[in-house]
Amino acid sequence: MGKKVTIRDIASMAGVSVTTVSQVLNGKGKRFSKSTREKILKLRDQYQYVPDFHARSLIMKENINTIGVLVPNVSEPFFGTFVEGVQQVAREEKLIPLIFSANRDPKLEKEYLEQMVERSIDGLIIASARMTTEMINQALIRRDIPYILFDRNYDQEGARVQTDDYHGGQLAAKHLVDLGHQKFLFLGVNNITENFKQRLAGFKDVLEENGRQFDEDKDVLRTDLSRLGGYHAAKAVAQSGATAVFTANDDVAMGLLRGLRELNIRVPEDISVIGYDDIALDEYVYPRLTTIHQPIFDLGIGATKILLDRINNNNDHEKVEKFPVRLVKRESTAPYHMV
Amino acid sequence: MGKKVTIRDIASMAGVSVTTVSQVLNGKGKRFSKSTREKILKLRDQYQYVPDFHARSLIMKENINTIGVLVPNVSEPFFGTFVEGVQQVAREEKLIPLIFSANRDPKLEKEYLEQMVERSIDGLIIASARMTTEMINQALIRRDIPYILFDRNYDQEGARVQTDDYHGGQLAAKHLVDLGHQKFLFLGVNNITENFKQRLAGFKDVLEENGRQFDEDKDVLRTDLSRLGGYHAAKAVAQSGATAVFTANDDVAMGLLRGLRELNIRVPEDISVIGYDDIALDEYVYPRLTTIHQPIFDLGIGATKILLDRINNNNDHEKVEKFPVRLVKRESTAPYHMV
């Protein structure tokens, strides 16, 4: 209903100037009389005056602390957890996180990125496979907006948080080899990005070091990076003859579990499945999923902290923080039995 | 590094006035010579000029399409899907959705709400149990920002989308009664809100209509509204002697499924479990979860469309759009067998 109450309205009602109101409301009004101050405060409360954000940030180059978070999809458990980590730090540091979920649509990503730039946010956390450094810089060029890269951005510049995907792949292979398996499969994704390549490389290397056969042409299957993708791949997995499958991530593994179940193939008795990420859901599927743990929540925290660091200290050197991965043994993997 | 390029910079470099630049860049420059236009466009590209958002929205009170979405937690599958629905409409309508996830913290919710108001967004979608109409109005008062309420806001004013929770409860009871069960349990939540009350009421009424016993004191258990909550409740559920359990939502049901499994209680052979919501995960747990379907994605779409309607047409009457619920039979419920 009501038109917006401006500082001018308050001023004229209080019978003082806008300066006075501004000063008082910003806690810089020690020099004004008590009665003036109280009058203004009272009017503020009465009319629910809130200074206009845009007018304010137009002047104050130092922004209200706002950071942008660009993720492919908040509804994926992985990114949901990541965002929660970001939020935790944001809360502690009184930052406002603007979350943009672009559904892996490059056009949208670009658009959102530009939006954030326009809104002159203080910093940016970008989690996106498709987004190249070039694209990012193009949008950010000539603005010194610090940003942090996350996930799948290996060959890129810029401060970032990373996990050791190669090592993750090694761990998965080692676990499966220890269980005595002989025939392996990597259930990868159609749109392969560097982190997946690394996992595969680590996986393959350990297999070969242990004298196992692994042919990248025949022993790698590709599907969509989703539960449905894993589900649809079940038949091909079953026909491959492999007894141990390493999936691109836990979502894919969950889909595979379902698909295998419908095919009456038992996990882990017939096939062992190991995922990647360690999302919270892993404990709730059946069988509980063995996986490579990534500290997703901590990654969110870490990314935000590095970003803050860069914002505040204008820390220009490219900081790359590595986070550890580890094997989490649950029920979806078991020793290999000869048939 | 570079300072921000302003319209003035572009103007002086092009040797024209700011007006000219502004007009040309906003597509209102038909009256200018082609050479001028091209010169400006080229400079814009060269210097990656982006008009300052704040300066712009300071003037054009109306036009930047931004809506705020306040949810308890994006990483919950339910809200994740809801947000996706919102985003779909947003994309179609060229809106920018600002997502705020407040983790059910009332203080944060209020803070975010105020933030959105300050940023003069065009409209608001609020999904929050704790948030009373009073709180909302307090933050929104004297601004005519239209908003839509979602989820758990029964006894409240304002346009909103709703599903028929009472009917949902009825459907659950009917299904269980049809299967021949005699002893029932409602696994509810500690912090009961109106939607849960409605579900319970519908559940109870149908049970009693069919001559089944249901005592709200003894046959209702309370736990946290989460997978972990359901998990922890498993023992109590097992000891209750009930053969059919209706849970507050699917998350709780998933936790219960896991807990029961660890107790070696078979679902559905020993106990039937029916959830609520029909989140995507239901197909991937074991056994696949029977549930009451809510059109979560459509709710997101619907909420956004109603909001748009109110923004554009200044539609002041309180529109309440109801969405249907229905039973989705899967594998977690089965006929009752005498022991």
Added chain:
DNA sequence: GTGAAAGCGCTAACAC
């Protein structure tokens, strides 16, 4: 103790 005035970057009447 208080206020006038300048200006943040932009758009839009209204000249010329």
Added chain:
DNA sequence: GTGTTAGCGCTTTCAC
């Protein structure tokens, strides 16, 4: 065809 001017709502010198 193009420029002048007047703000949008606010903060901040600096003068009184």
